[in-house]
Amino acid sequence: MMKAVKLYEPGNLQVEDIGIPTISPDEVLIEVKAVGVCGSDIPRALVKGAYYKGLTLGHEFAGQIVECGSDATEWAVGDRVTIAPLVPCKKCQYCEQGKYGLCESYNYYGSRTDGAMANYIKVGKENILKIDDTISYDAGAMIDPAANAIHGLWRGDLKKGDVAVVIGLGAIGLFAIQFAREMGAKEVIAVDIFDEKLQVAKKLGADRVINSMTENLGEVLAGTDVSVVLDTSGSAIAQEQAVSIAGKMGRVVFLGISNQPLTLSAKTVDRLLRYEIGVHGSWNSFSDPFPGKEWTYAIECMAQGKIKTQEIISHRFSLEETPQAFEKIKNKELLFNKIMIYPGD
Ligand SMILES: [Zn+2]
Ligand SMILES: [Zn+2]
Incomplete structure (x- = not known):
């Protein structure tokens, strides 16, 4: 038996004792060592509810292989791994082009099939990536x-010598700052409305930090030729600001999930045209070969110690504490960044 965090109605999370999953020949069984709470888990757990009642949450995790199916011979018991949560159909026109994030008929660990907020999870062999000993769980x-941040920067065609602005300093934003630097940006500017988050960005190498609540972003950046603006917040105010600060031929990337209408001022629309600004959506983290260069690049940079991760974790909970953690999020009692859950003891 094992424990798993199951989602029933929105806000109703239960820690339950269930059987350890039985693997098929092309799957492996992973003992989950650490699982993060994704920004997308929060509306799923508190507002929208699960794809089916009794779903085990969790899709950002790492662990150790404890059992391999007979057709999963490329993997071995003891391997330290993470997984890409998307299971693309590999048949639709987008999968054929290697644009797996656009798949028309996909499965997804922790949203459409059981995830990793549990002691064990079974995963298809094609979704697994090895992490070496230098990468902690x-x-x-x-x-x-991290791969989501990279995908967003690539959607914005970030090049060497660019000035990058990252709005919204959750985990993806804090990774984006570091990867923008790694990709050769000459200046990386971090924007948020919380000073606590700006301080973390500074520690992670942002050249400049701006509190867009207390400072006027347009005025502060008036003399700066901004090449790429990545919005990870999804706030309509931030999205309009993003377009309003982009420089000539600037690329604006909307990555933060939003379900809000967006209004641009007359001045911003004028700028969008005159400056030939491109506005791009960014969705998830996948490319060819699956799961994509975003994933291999993230692993490579982490293995080389180029990317800091511990500063991004704000809270740590045991599996049993998970329902209370979501309760605290719901009641706005936590100013959080990455919340990490540890199913083991
Ligand atoms: Zn996620
Ligand atoms: Zn597909």
């Missing part, structure tokens, strides 16, 4: 948000 559980 905490860091391994954050390769997913």
